[in-house]
Amino acid sequence: MNKTTIYDVALRAKVSLATVSRAINNPEKVKPDTRERVLKVISELGYKPNAFARGLASRKSTTVAVIVPDMTRASMAEMMNGIADIARVYKYTMLLYILDHDELNEEDMLRDIIAAQVDGIIYLNDEVTADQYDFLLTMRNEYNIPVVLTNTVYPDNNELPSVSIDYEKAAYEMTQLLIKEGRKNIFMVSTVRKYMVNDLKESGYLRAIEEAGLSPKIMRTSGRVNVNTEHFNEYFKNHVVDGVIAVRDSIAVSFMNVARANHISIPEKISVAGFQNTKYAILARPQLTCVDVPIYDIGAVGMRVLTKLMNQEEVTEKEIVLDHSIIKRQSTR
Amino acid sequence: MNKTTIYDVALRAKVSLATVSRAINNPEKVKPDTRERVLKVISELGYKPNAFARGLASRKSTTVAVIVPDMTRASMAEMMNGIADIARVYKYTMLLYILDHDELNEEDMLRDIIAAQVDGIIYLNDEVTADQYDFLLTMRNEYNIPVVLTNTVYPDNNELPSVSIDYEKAAYEMTQLLIKEGRKNIFMVSTVRKYMVNDLKESGYLRAIEEAGLSPKIMRTSGRVNVNTEHFNEYFKNHVVDGVIAVRDSIAVSFMNVARANHISIPEKISVAGFQNTKYAILARPQLTCVDVPIYDIGAVGMRVLTKLMNQEEVTEKEIVLDHSIIKRQSTR
DNA sequence: CTGAAAGCGCTTACAG
């Protein structure tokens, strides 16, 4: 067990513990040769400052809270990788808070996070309710803890720094692509449950459709495969369709499955597109055309912005919009 | 900002800070009415003990390290949910350590984790190298930090508690299923990169094949779709095949895509099965028969075991094997 | 059942 403490290092390096502390935290304040002597002892002893003592004394934790509302999102893992890689570079540890669906107790979480004394908060993915947004604002304004939103859409956000892509534009471009293919009856397949990010996709779709003088057709279904399969079967009996843009890859694939079961060939009869560029898109047949969201980068850039904020550096751009791209595959012509 | 401390509570409740501390940590040691008075003040003030001070004084952190070697695994998110739900119940906070692929610096991580003073460690998923295993043993034996492996296969493990399913048996059963369908040329499609969990699947496959007097055929390919598509095309030109069991759903789907491109009907000509029961399996056409791994439960049970160990409770079963099941869909007959 | 006091292992003004 024999934990080595700062005293052990000081003793062996023949300096005071204050000097050891400085050698670690403010090396420039220590004379080069003593600094080296101290650092040598540190590595000999394998000394690592106790995080609690350090946090208590300095009021800094070099810890960030990663708040995840929904762990099952396909993009989660990839975004976490982006965050983790940057966190590693800047020596931050990640505290993971997965929101509980049953009872979102912001009050409790607030206290937990404050007790944990995190230096920053990064909020992942899509949905943030008004309550949650207020909670994040409280953290920032009253507790002075920097907050960054990554891949999170909040329409009235003009307070918190964010990193995302322009979903409205992406949907606009994708819709234009189908229009240029000559499609006239293009449906946007969105979700029954309301997601702000899907609202943006719908807006972009509507803008392109209206510009082209076509009539907008938005269908809302479930993300659950067995449910939406039924729904597609029923719905498209009575609707003419030659284009489908789904808000998620998996929904697009689900639609393609129904189309194939009904002997409707894709992309000959219907062009289909999705969002995200997941593995579903590549494994599907035909392979799915979709918007590629640079999810790793969103995480990495978000964490980088957070490190700047935690370090009191100036962040000029509040709302960072990364480039997306459209990946054309076999489901469109 | 005004952080409320234990002194504020003590003052207002007219007791010493020791009593406040006891009211929180050892309520039974405090007279009921003082206890209630203290707790009332605590909730009035919204007091939450500072985690650092607490950790420093008590040497306990109510924090567990969740070590994730590979975040991109499909099972990751679901297992995290299981862990998080139980962690929440027992009031543990999760520190997330995502291993760096480039340089697995166990030494550094060990120091980090020790510095963080976690009460327990949970190691997720599949691979653990000999070095990593040694590292975990060191944590347990020298630093006295309980460790639990979840869904992690280590052949020589007889030290660390683990929660998993019996992959050998699952593969054995799946192979038997295809044999009963009358398949004679059943391939196991495994990975080029060596994974211990896939070794187990191969063993189970071999056992069933040998029992049936058939000849074993193991093919190894890449998990990357574009690579294995090529590979499948090439390989099966020269091989007779009427059954395929892939070590992962996505590989099975990839194989089905190649089969369809070559106008080989599934399951008429070839039965195909996978492992995990991911969304790929359901979105594929035909829908994929596969082994269902109760991944949420593995996480939840693992965390539960860890709470017991951290709480010095006895854990009778060192190696917990949860039930799996085989989900028959359209890719087998 | 309760309080005074030591101590956990650091950081950081303050002197020098």
Add this chain to the structure above:
DNA sequence: CTGAAAGCGCTTACAG
């Protein structure tokens, strides 16, 4: 550039 000392906010023997 370096050291002595206070203090961060708790827990926990030790008395009573």
